[in-house]
Amino acid sequence: MNDKLSSTANLLGDPGRAAILLRLMSGLALPAGELAVTANVAPQTASEHLAKLVEGRLLNVERQGRHRYYRLAGAEVADAVEALLVLTARPRVSDAGAASLRPQVGSLGYARTCYGHLAGWLSVQIVKKLEERGMINPYNAKAYSVAPSGRQWFEAIGVGVPSSAAAQKTLAVRCLDWTERRHHLAGTLGCAIYKRFREFGWLIPERATRVVRVTLEGRTQISKLLGIAVG
Structure with missing residues (x-):
């Protein structure tokens, strides 16, 4: 169990993979090329990230002809990403009075x-x-x-x-x-x-x-x- 948790945390800890997961929170299935642009990485790097996310059961891949489309593996993945966003957005003690992050994220x-x-x-x-x-x-x-x-x-x-x-x-x-x-x-x-x-x-x-x-x-x-x- 600890090994699986560590492995998943490692997947989520990379900025490029995190950007891909956040983009797919829309619920859409998107091609690797578009996700490479989202993550601001080269297509080959994006392919490596996507392969790891699929292997880690965070993404599903659908093949349509020559193209591959990626989407979140399920609602539980979206829930986990949203929960991590809540944790990372928690205010510091000095910001405890802040009720919303909307002014910062537009x-x-x-x-x-x-x-x-x-x-x-x-x-x-x-x-x-x-x-x-x-x-x-x-x-x-x-x-x-x-x-x-x-x-x-x-x-x-x-x-x-x-x-x-x-x-x-x-x-x-x-x-x-x-x-x-x-x-x-x-x-x-x-x-x-x-x-x-x-x-x-x-x-x-x-x-x-x-x-x-x-x-x-x-x-x-x-x-x-x-x-x-x-x-």
């Missing part, structure tokens, strides 16, 4: 993708409003429970809420946001809300980064829907 802290769901200030505000209205409530350290009023709200915007017991574990996951230091909504519902808001044309993800832009229509409609003052 657009990335406002709204970004986190393995298929929305993260950042906007996502934390969505959770805050849903909690204030009693639609979701912290069930335990890892999940939210969805109230009947919450189920109606989700279904009204076209997001189905599975009722089977098997689906509950991953339905509404609490994910600690590393820039806001508060929880945002992950899991099935988190991914579904992000997808739905994109379908409405309210959110547009940037191709080359994890940043998500809020459209003018999105600012108006999200404000109407949840009472969030979207800047």
